[in-house]
Amino acid sequence: MNRLAGKVVIVTGGATGIGEAISRKFAREGASVVVNGYPEDPVNDVVRDILQESGIASAFAGDVSQESVAMACVQHAVTTYGKLDVLINNAGVFPVMATVENYPIDVFEYLLKNNIRSAFLMTRYAVPELRKTKGCIVSAGSESGFLGLGENAVYGGTKGFMHAFTRGVAVEGAPYGVRANCVCPGGIDTAWTHKETGPMTAKHEQMIIQGTPMGRRGTPEEIANAYLFLASDEASYVTGALFSVDGGITIGKGAVGDEVKKEASEAPAGDLQLHHSMDGATNMLRGREPQLGQKAP
Numbered sequence: 272m273n274r275l276a277g278k279v280v281i282v283t284g285g286a287t288g289i290g291e292a293i294s295r296k297f298a299r300e301g302a303s304v305v306v307n308g309y310p311e312d313p314v315n316d317v318v319r320d321i322l323q324e325s326g327i328a329s330a331f332a333g334d335v336s337q338e339s340v341a342m343a344c345v346q347h348a349v350t351t352y353g354k355l356d357v358l359i360n361n362a363g364v365f366p367v368m369a370t371v372e373n374y375p376i377d378v379f380e381y382l383l384k385n386n387i388r389s390a391f392l393m394t395r396y397a398v399p400e401l402r403k404t405k406g407c408i409v410s411a412g413s414e415s416g417f418l419g420l421g422e423n424a425v426y427g428g429t430k431g432f433m434h435a436f437t438r439g440v441a442v443e444g445a446p447y448g449v450r451a452n453c454v455c456p457g458g459i460d461t462a463w464t465h466k467e468t469g470p471m472t473a474k475h476e477q478m479i480i481q482g483t484p485m486g487r488r489g490t491p492e493e494i495a496n497a498y499l500f501l502a503s504d505e506a507s508y509v510t511g512a513l514f515s516v517d518g519g520i521t522i523g524k525g526a527v528g529d530e531v532k533k534e535a536s537e538a539p540a541g542d543l544q545l546h547h548s549m550d551g552a553t554n555m556l557r558g559r560e561p562q563l564g565q566k567a568p
C-alpha cells in the first residue's frame with residue numbers, strides 16, 4: 272500500500288475514466304495527488320473520495336493545453352506539497368470516428384490541442400522540477416499509436432506522437448535521473464468504448480472485443496496498475512518503454528476474441544470503488560468554461 276509514499280504526483284485528466292483510477296490508486300499507495308481536469312470534470316468529487324479514504328489530494332481544474340494553466344498546475348503541486356516527483360500525462364479526448372476525407376477539421380484541431388499540446392506543455396514545465404527529484408513521467412499512449420486504426424487515423428496519429436515524444440524525453444531525461452514511459456492501453460471500459468456514451472457504434476464495440484485475444488475490454492484499474500508500476504521506484508531501470516496493457520489486441524489477428532473461454536474472459540473486480548468511469552470527454556463541449564486554473568480552497 273505504500274509504493275508511492277512521499278511522492279507528489281500530478282494526474283492530468285485525473286477525474287474520469289482511467290485518470291480517476293490512477294488518482295485513486297496512487298493516493299492509496301501514499302502519493303499526494305494533484306487531480307487535474309477540465310472545470311466541467313468531477314475533479315472535486317475525486318479529491319473528496321481520496322480525502323474520505325484518508326489520502327492526500329488537491330484539485331487543480333483547468334485546461335492544461337493552455338500555457339499559463341499548465342505552468343500554474345506544476346506550480347500548484349510545488350507550492351502545495353513542496354516538490355514534484357511524477358507527472359501523469361493522461362488527459363485526452365476522443366469525440367469522433369470518421370474516415371479521413373470526412374474527418375472534421377475542427378475535431379482534428381481539438382485532438383492536437385488536448386492529446387498533444389497538453390502533454391507537451393505539462394512536460395515542458397514539469398521537467399525542471401522532475402530533475403530536482405529524479406522523478407518520472409508516465410504518459411497515455413495507445414495500441415492505435417502503434418498500428419493506426421481505420422476511422423481513427425487522427426486519434427492514432429496523436430498517440431504515435433506520444434510514443435515518439437516520450438522516447439525523446441526519456442533520452443533527454445536520463446542524464447538527470449528522469450525517466451519517461453508510456454502506458455499503451457487497448458480498448459478500456461470507459462465512456463469512449465461504449466456506443467451509448469462515445470463515438471463508437473455497435474460494430475466498433477464488437478470489433479474491439481473480437482480483436483482482443485482476451486475477449487474483453489480492460490478495466491480502468493488494470494490500466495492504473497501499470498501506471499503505478501512505471502511511476503514507482505520498482506521501475507527504476509525502465510525508461511523509453513511503450514508498455515502495452517491491451518489484452519493482446521496489438522498482437523491479435525482476426526476474430527481471436529471469439530475463442531476465449533467464458534471463465535477466462537471475466538475482468539477482475541479490483542479494489543477501487545470508481546464513480547466516474549463513464550463520465551469522460553466524448554464530445555467537443557468540454558473546455559468551454561473559463562479556463563483559469565482553479566486551486567482547491
Ligand SMILES: NC(=O)c1ccc[n+]([C@@H]2O[C@H](COP(=O)([O-])OP(=O)(O)OC[C@H]3O[C@@H](n4cnc5c(N)ncnc54)[C@H](O)[C@@H]3O)[C@@H](O)[C@H]2O)c1
Binds near residue numbers: 287308336384462
Ligand atoms: N479508453 C480507452 O480505450 C483508451 C485506449 C487507449 C488509450 N487511452 C488513453 O487514456 C487516456 C484516458 O482515456 P479515458 O478513456 O479514461 O478518457 P476520459 O475521457 O474518461 O478521460 C480523459 C480526461 O481528460 C480530460 N481532459 C482532456 N483534455 C484536457 C485538457 N486539455 N485539460 C484538462 N483535462 C483534459 C477530460 O475532460 C477527461 O476527464 C487518454 O489519453 C486516452 O487517449 C484510452
